[in-house]
Amino acid sequence: MSKISPCLWFDGEAEQAANFYVSLLPDSRVETVQRNPVDGPAGKAGSVLVVEFTLAGQRFMALNGGMRVEYTHAVSFKIDCADQAEVDRLWDALLANGGSAQRCGWLRDRYGVSWQIVPSALPKYLGGPDRAGAQRAMQAMLGMVKLDIEGLRRAYEGKSAA
Structure with a gap:
């Protein structure tokens, strides 16, 4: 596995985006979904914070950063x-x-x-x-x-x- 993976920044859409991307290409899957442990800038406790996914064999991370970038x-x-x-x-x-x-x-x-x-x-x-x-x-x-x-x-x- 590569030590480097792109991190994509989202405003509350990380899980939706990851699921969409993995639906497009073979050898793609959502690996883990990490939830916010407490209320914070990236969202309320229990909301999605980070989604790690593989897209055509390449690891990615999607982060709900709390604002649109x-x-x-x-x-x-x-x-x-x-x-x-x-x-x-x-x-x-x-x-x-x-x-x-x-x-x-x-x-x-x-x-x-x-x-x-x-x-x-x-x-x-x-x-x-x-x-x-x-x-x-x-x-x-x-x-x-x-x-x-x-x-x-x-x-x-x-x-x-x-």
Whole structure:
């Protein structure tokens, strides 16, 4: 197990967020839920203080910190997706109930956390041996919101959109 795990700050939504995140990916589960032993800045006695969870094999902690703190794009979580179906499923789930789409496969979920939903094929198109193809793929990606594997492939190969 890694000695380092991200801690996500919430204002009373830590358990709800952890349960949502673990529902999205295999090898994910809530490990422990720690409750406040006394009334304090993070909530009333008995309310959730910390949720430790595993998301796709990576340990996380969700903390109810007692106030809203905004996340920035300076930290985001990248999910490698095997195919377009996985890109679409995760994109739709993370945007549901108040998320917002960004450029180039980025989004903010309903809690304000930034995610990058990235097809595993992306490095093949952006870093492939055909430098002109890689440039075309990069230009195509810069025009996308949700990443489209077929669109990236067609751009790399120099084929116009169907």
